[in-house]
Amino acid sequence: MSKTHNGVYFVLWIISLVECKIPEVRVNCIFSEDCILPCSFTPNRADVNIQWYQQEALILRLQNAGERLRNGTVWLFHDHISEGNASLLVKHVDIRSKGRYKCVVNNATQTYVIATVEAPIRVISIDTTPSGLIQCSTKDVYPPPMVQWSTEPSLTSAALQPITRMGPNGKGLFYVETVLKQQNNSLEYIYVCNITSKYGTQSWTASLQLKEITDSEGQDLVIPCTAPKNFKFSTLVWTLTEANKTTEILKYDSWTHKTTSFRDHTKLDEENVVKGDGSLTLKKPVGSDHSGIYTCAFSGIKTRHLIQTHVNITYSRHGKDSTAYNLWMLAIVLGLLALLAVTLLIKRCKAKSKRSQENAQADEEMQRINTDKPTEEPQAESKLMTQPLGSSS
Numbered sequence: 517m518s519k520t521h522n523g524v525y526f527v528l529w530i531i532s533l534v535e536c537k538i539p540e541v542r543v544n545c546i547f548s549e550d551c552i553l554p555c556s557f558t559p560n561r562a563d564v565n566i567q568w569y570q571q572e573a574l575i576l577r578l579q580n581a582g583e584r585l586r587n588g589t590v591w592l593f594h595d596h597i598s599e600g601n602a603s604l605l606v607k608h609v610d611i612r613s614k615g616r617y618k619c620v621v622n623n624a625t626q627t628y629v630i631a632t633v634e635a636p637i638r639v640i641s642i643d644t645t646p647s648g649l650i651q652c653s654t655k656d657v658y659p660p661p662m663v664q665w666s667t668e669p670s671l672t673s674a675a676l677q678p679i680t681r682m683g684p685n686g687k688g689l690f691y692v693e694t695v696l697k698q699q700n701n702s703l704e705y706i707y708v709c710n711i712t713s714k715y716g717t718q719s720w721t722a723s724l725q726l727k728e729i730t731d732s733e734g735q736d737l738v739i740p741c742t743a744p745k746n747f748k749f750s751t752l753v754w755t756l757t758e759a760n761k762t763t764e765i766l767k768y769d770s771w772t773h774k775t776t777s778f779r780d781h782t783k784l785d786e787e788n789v790v791k792g793d794g795s796l797t798l799k800k801p802v803g804s805d806h807s808g809i810y811t812c813a814f815s816g817i818k819t820r821h822l823i824q825t826h827v828n829i830t831y832s833r834h835g836k837d838s839t840a841y842n843l844w845m846l847a848i849v850l851g852l853l854a855l856l857a858v859t860l861l862i863k864r865c866k867a868k869s870k871r872s873q874e875n876a877q878a879d880e881e882m883q884r885i886n887t888d889k890p891t892e893e894p895q896a897e898s899k900l901m902t903q904p905l906g907s908s909s
């Protein structure tokens with residue numbers, strides 16, 4: 517063979533490659549659901565022979581209308597084969613379903629299918645850990661997603677320094693746990709966690725804001741909770757965490773506009789909650805029963821926003837118990853005043869009577885002195901003076 521012949525063959529080979537280019541299709545299959553890998557051919561003969569390979573391993577063969585399966589997870593659509601449809605149905609997709617598939621019909625390769633498997637993010641949570649870290653997590657995700665933290669107002673990622681752990685669980689899916697240290701002036705920030713799937717098909721966001729309230733017993737307390745602007749939420753849930761135990765207090769559903777309350781003395785203003793203000797009113801809280809961490813959680817599509825408020829209710833003089841205390845104090849003061857008044861009165865009477873006796877003695881002496889020239893006046897005066905003596909003794 518000459519060199520020119522070789523060259524011609526090479527060119528022909530290139531042309532044949534271009535002309536008979538076998539299509540390659542990408543399909544994203546959802547974990548635990550069914551998935552169709554497409555393959556079509558031109559039906560031109562009665563007997564059809566179909567083979568499906570996964571990474572060059574034969575997984576299904578149809579020959580002379582007899583189907584032989586390697587495993588029970590892949591099927592053909594028998595009713596549509598005569599129409600040229602050789603698509604493969606993969607039942608109940610799992611991690612092992614991913615890879616490169618080849619569809620061969622009548623000894624000719626029709627299609628390559630690149631199947632990816634994705635277990636979408638279904639949930640996102642954000643919370644503070646008992647040790648004070650801020651934790652964001654999800655689970656049963658595949659492939660491992662991308663995690664991003666940010667704050668409002670924004671800080672550099674160097675200041676945030678998140679630590680992220682991901683690992684497979686039993687079924688080959690991944691859990692994600694990412695933690696962040698709180699900033700020193702933590703109450704000034706909103707912490708935002710963003711988990712995006714590897715193929716960018718979805719992005720979930722959870723945010724957390726921390727607050728503190730100290731209030732005294734006996735008066736109604738309003739714990740503020742406002743949804744971010746333009747945040748469409750489907751539910752609002754209030755919980756209380758005391759001594760590492762979390763209980764639901766109240767739940768609001770924005771579709772039914774229904775509030776379900778699990779605790780007495782708590783109230784939500786249903787008119788305000790429609791507008792995004794889910795503030796909770798505690799009626800006459802008592803420190804020992806109502807102090808703790810109150811969390812209000814707005815949940816929307818692929819978003820969550822939490823406001824966590826440390827509520828510290830202190831004993832106070834203005835409280836219900838102190839009303840009785842105040843009454844006691846008043847009674848004691850009144851009693852003391854009464855005692856003082858009585859003492860004063862007695863003292864005054866005694867002083868008066870002593871003075872009257874002295875006056876009477878003086879009068880007698882005066883009378884004796886004045887016997888020589890008696891006058892009407894002193895007598896009248898003495899009579900006047902002696903009269904109250906008689907009545908008071």
Ligand SMILES: *[C@@H]1O[C@H](CO)[C@@H](O)[C@H](O)[C@H]1NC(C)=O
Nearest residue numbers: 552554555556593596601603
């Ligand atoms: C083959 O048939 C299945 C089942 O009806 C259908 O879902 C699929 O789209 C068809 N594929 C092609 C390539 O026509």
Ligand SMILES: *[C@@H]1O[C@H](CO)[C@@H](O)[C@H](O)[C@H]1NC(C)=O
Nearest residue numbers: 561563564565621622623624
């Ligand atoms: C496919 O190839 C095999 C041998 O590799 C042959 O026996 C069979 O007849 C061929 N089938 C068709 C439809 O060409």
Ligand SMILES: *[C@@H]1O[C@H](CO)[C@@H](O)[C@H](O)[C@H]1NC(C)=O
Nearest residue numbers: 674675676697698699700701
């Ligand atoms: C936070 O406070 C600690 C000690 O009070 C200090 O060492 C640290 O540098 C502060 N961190 C920031 C980010 O300001």
Ligand SMILES: *[C@@H]1O[C@H](CO)[C@@H](O)[C@H](O)[C@H]1NC(C)=O
Nearest residue numbers: 662664710711712719720721
């Ligand atoms: C989350 O991260 C993804 C990927 O970086 C980005 O496209 C998306 O806008 C982010 N979402 C939010 C709410 O920050």
Ligand SMILES: *[C@@H]1O[C@H](CO)[C@@H](O)[C@H](O)[C@H]1NC(C)=O
Nearest residue numbers: 645646647648758759760761
């Ligand atoms: C809550 O849990 C943390 C860590 O698990 C523990 O150190 C702390 O003592 C617990 N607090 C209470 C009140 O049980």
